[in-house]
Amino acid sequence: MHETNKTTIQPNKQQLLNRLKRIEGQVRGVxxxxxxxxxxxxxxxxxxxxQSAMNKxxxxxxxxxxxxxxxxxxxxNDGEAxxxxxxxVMKTMTK
Structure with missing residues (x-):
């Protein structure tokens, strides 16, 4: 897994957390x-x-x-990077 020291404010943080909680429940169910x-x-x-939920x-x-x-x-002006x-990231996601 690749990690950086960068951080960001997630504009849809609560929605993402809610989805992840549902997924966590699904995994416990499995x-x-x-x-x-x-x-x-x-x-x-x-x-x-x-898997579909994680893709979303x-x-x-x-x-x-x-x-x-x-x-x-x-x-x-840092667009290229x-x-x-x-x-x-796209290449990793589509493996």
Whole structure:
């Protein structure tokens, strides 16, 4: 995992946190399904729902990042670095 020392204010922080809490609950539910020997296909459906929800969180963060961080960097003449960073993230997300 790659981390930087950069920080930002998340404009949709509460929405993201709410989504992540729901996902956390879904993951706990899958854990219980496995513990309770639930049908594999039912577990796989829940995992698929979790992956879809995580993709939505990623896209929401990506959109916020583009509208705020990348946009500000372009206005501040640091656009090339911000675009490179954005493309690197996109490449990671689409692996």
């Amino acid at each position: 854990h219980q399904m496995v513990e309770n020997d639930r049908y594999c296909v039912d577990i796989l459906h829940q995992i698929s729902a979790i 969180v990623s896209l929401a963060l990506l959109e916020d990042h583009t509208h705020h961080c990348v946009s500000s960097a372009i206005k501040g 911000a675009i490179k960073e954005l493309m690197d």
